[in-house]
Amino acid sequence: MKAINHEPAVRQRYAAAAQAPVAALCCAVDYERQHLKNIPEEVIQKDYGCGDPSRYLKSGETVLDLGSGTGKICFIAAQVVGATGKIIGVDMTDEMLEVARRNAPIVAERLGYANVEFRKGRIQDLALDLERLDEELRKRPITDAGSFLAADELAEDLRVRHPLIASDSVDVVVSNCVLNLVEPKSKRQLFEEIFRVLRKGGRAVISDIVSDAPVPDHLQSDPKLWSGCISGAFTEEGLVRAFAEAGFYGMQILTRDEQPWRTVEGVEFRSITVAAYKGKQGPCFDRKQAVIYLGPFKEVLDDDNHRMERGRRYAVCDKTYQLYKKEPYNQFFAFVDPPPSERVEPARPFDVSAPRLRHPQATKGQEYKATTEGSQCCDAGDCC
Numbered sequence: 001m002k003a004i005n006h007e008p009a010v011r012q013r014y015a016a017a018a019q020a021p022v023a024a025l026c027c028a029v030d031y032e033r034q035h036l037k038n039i040p041e042e043v044i045q046k047d048y049g050c051g052d053p054s055r056y057l058k059s060g061e062t063v064l065d066l067g068s069g070t071g072k073i074c075f076i077a078a079q080v081v082g083a084t085g086k087i088i089g090v091d092m093t094d095e096m097l098e099v100a101r102r103n104a105p106i107v108a109e110r111l112g113y114a115n116v117e118f119r120k121g122r123i124q125d126l127a128l129d130l131e132r133l134d135e136e137l138r139k140r141p142i143t144d145a146g147s148f149l150a151a152d153e154l155a156e157d158l159r160v161r162h163p164l165i166a167s168d169s170v171d172v173v174v175s176n177c178v179l180n181l182v183e184p185k186s187k188r189q190l191f192e193e194i195f196r197v198l199r200k201g202g203r204a205v206i207s208d209i210v211s212d213a214p215v216p217d218h219l220q221s222d223p224k225l226w227s228g229c230i231s232g233a234f235t236e237e238g239l240v241r242a243f244a245e246a247g248f249y250g251m252q253i254l255t256r257d258e259q260p261w262r263t264v265e266g267v268e269f270r271s272i273t274v275a276a277y278k279g280k281q282g283p284c285f286d287r288k289q290a291v292i293y294l295g296p297f298k299e300v301l302d303d304d305n306h307r308m309e310r311g312r313r314y315a316v317c318d319k320t321y322q323l324y325k326k327e328p329y330n331q332f333f334a335f336v337d338p339p340p341s342e343r344v345e346p347a348r349p350f351d352v353s354a355p356r357l358r359h360p361q362a363t364k365g366q367e368y369k370a371t372t373e374g375s376q377c378c379d380a381g382d383c384c
């Protein structure tokens, strides 16, 4: 494959697209009209997105938008999370940041609150604040090998002492049509960075262009197709796998366009939105809890390799039990908690060697022999 320098090609193309709208870089997306009303026309015109991750945000959340461009998703998200939430947009292209920052006070005035800021960085290296680095390099310019190595050390020091985005600091990472643009050698690090900045229990909601088959090498070495969101696309399954490899769980394809956005040499490229969750890491303790998978499938397998058949009562550790009680799993399970008298303190380590069923007596207690009347579930006091 002919080597191309992906990042300068991307920066150049989006620097130009910040000056004048480029129709070929944009897919039709149905954003909420009420949110668009508060966003200046210039931002809406320079829209290079392919989906709408802002629909999945909640009031009060802290959100990081990767590759924020002229700021459209940030300005929509600002309205979804409200005045108690906070939005940070990160982009590496000065011209994009200029448009976004110039329009931020206009949006803030229309909303009556200011909760959006834009920072300069590369999304595969979210610890390095490029504006701070610029500032330091103006004082100590690179002139020879020695100053080059010193600059490298300075960057490392900035990452540790003044991270652009701190670890475990964000509720939701969103992105709209950007991950595909990251150079191949940095894609793994990109997912590790998304994982790092999310707090435990946080999630990523990513809209991006994906392909239905691997992109052939000769298309990958075309800089125009790369910067046009084509050649760097993950395959549908590759995007989900990249999240799993970085330690996420519960990946779910929330939207998938039926029609491709573009087809190149028979390979279809379409927009999808994927959610992924952080928080399955940690110790497993046995608190005698059980879960029942409700269906509709005959069996399921989760990202920690728990396999469960529909309708059966499985023993799970407290960590898994708490994960299943939240989205995206909670609607698919019934939960069986032992009474306080049956809780073992301190909880014992959970045996993860093989799946285990939990006998009902284990959650109710060995001494439990109660006989009761029907509960008052109907007006007349009887259910059947």
Ligand SMILES: C[S@@+](CC[C@H](N)C(=O)[O-])C[C@H]1O[C@@H](n2cnc3c(N)ncnc32)[C@H](O)[C@@H]1O
Residues within 6 Å of the ligand: 010, 011, 014, 025, 046, 047, 048, 049, 050, 066, 067, 068, 069, 070, 071, 072, 073, 090, 091, 092, 093, 096, 121, 122, 123, 124, 175, 176, 177, 178, 181, 182, 183, 229
């Ligand atoms: C296709 S545009 C999408 C912009 C915006 N998300 C939207 O919905 O309009 C891609 C944006 O990502 C930025 N970008 C691309 N690669 C990047 C990287 N590695 N780090 C930071 N920004 C990047 C570009 O500068 C550009 O603003």
